[in-house]
Structures are given as C-alpha cells and as structure tokens.
Amino acid sequence: MSRNRFTMPAALSAAALALLTLSACGGSDGASDPEPGAAAGGAAKPATGAVIKIADSPVGKILVDESGRTLYGFTKDKPGSSRCDSDCIAVWPALTSAKDVTAGTGVQPDLLTEAKLGEGAEQAVYGDWPLYYYVGDATAGDVNGQGLDGEWFVVAADGKLVKKAV
Template identity: 45%
Template sequence: MPTPEHAKVKVADSKYGKILVGDNDKALYVFEKDKDNTSNCYDNCAITWPPLLTRGKPQAGTGVKENLLGTTTRKQGDKQVTYDKHPLYYYSGDMKPGDYNGQGRNQFGGKWYLINPDGKKVEK
C-alpha cells in the first residue's frame, strides 16, 4: 500500500466506545512497549502490525484532537503517525472496519490496545 501524502485519522464508534481509525475506517492501535514517541515494532512485528505512515503532516478528522496528532521517524526514515506521542498501527488480523481482533493482544513483547480520542489506551 503506498504511503499517503497526508494520512487521515478519524473517530469511529465501536463496541469499546469512541476509538481512532484510519482513512480506511480500520481500527488503529498503540503498543505498550513504545516509549516517548519511539516505535519498538520492526521486522515481523511491523508485518503483523503495519505502522500508519504518512509523507506529510497527518490530518485530523472530526473528533480528533489536532494538537495530539504528530509523527515520529522510523529507523528506515519513514514517518509514522503518532497520537499523544503514541505511534499508531493497524492490525493485520482486522479484515474490515468494525474488526477489533488486535485489542488486548500480547505480542512482540507487549500488549496492544485501541486508542480513544483523548489519547488514552482502551483497556476494556
């Protein structure tokens, strides 16, 4: 999938409450192991949990706090979208919008969670 010029982050209603989704309406996740705006998900991890990449400044959809949206530079130089300093990822096991198969998974050395519009991980 080509990297978009301006990745868009939106808010969607889910069984977990309001969560962040990408432009394709698929759920976005955060990784517990990531610290201080830095991704710790590479190689096989990044295949299972593809990072949300952008070439330019990410765009905030309705309900997304633009001041929490940012980017971090990955090892290869790609820009990954962040929210409240959490790098954002998709889960390869989510086939369509409304799938939340990554929620609460413990993989690659940490847990994965959906994220809400306040920048907090969804733990329920």
C-alpha cells in the same frame, strides 16, 4: 503432471495470503484504490496524507483512519517512539504517510504528531502512542487486535489506550 496440480494451488494460496496481508495493512486516501501497498519496513503507506478520525467501536469511541481501519497503540513503545521491530511490523504495520497526517472530526490536532522511523519514513503518533494497524483486521470497524498479548490496544480520542475487552 500431478506434481503441478499440487504446487499450483499452493502457489495460489501463498499469493492470496500475501494479497490478504497487504490489503489488511493500511488505510486509504479515500480515492478508488482503498488498499495501499506496503512501504519500507512493512509500514502502511497511503499515496496521500492520511486522515485520523474517531469512530464508534465495541469498546467505545476510538481512532481510525479515513477508511475506518482501526488504529492501535503498543504498550512497549516509549512516548512518541516505536519499539516494534521487523517481526512486529510484519503483523502490526505502522501508520505512515507520504504527506502529513491530519486530524479529522473528533481528533485533537495537538495530540497528533509524527516520529521518525528509519530511511526517512515517519510514523503517525497520537498522544504518546505511535499508531499501528493489525493485519488480522480485514475490514473497517474490525478490532481483532484489541488486547492481544496484553500489549496492543485501540487508542481513544483523548490519546489513552482503551484496555476494555471486546
């Protein structure tokens, strides 16, 4: 019986960690279910089209999804093309959408495109930067991924990476 007391909390901790990771992976469609599931390859996949908008942050005005989740660019990406492998996507889920991603208030629609991933998925791209979430951002407005490894930065309304420290 004592064996079960130790394995059950570990199992619950693992389940809680998995749920936390999934809840930190993506935006919402603004409906009652704010946390989408993960799509193939770990990409965040809202049930409807995502909306990208501008929000204030500690480093200035930046791109966020419709629920206020911060979006990042990866300096190793090539213009419009992701270089984030499966290990990377586990921590930096790509912003993908079942429908077209649209430009909200303050976003330049001509900078918003999509790039093909594998298996028919498309990742939102703004300017030259494929867009990602960071699993370490637990709530809207978090910018915990800013500057990580000198490779991950929030994206400004003009499509450039913001390299200011938080």
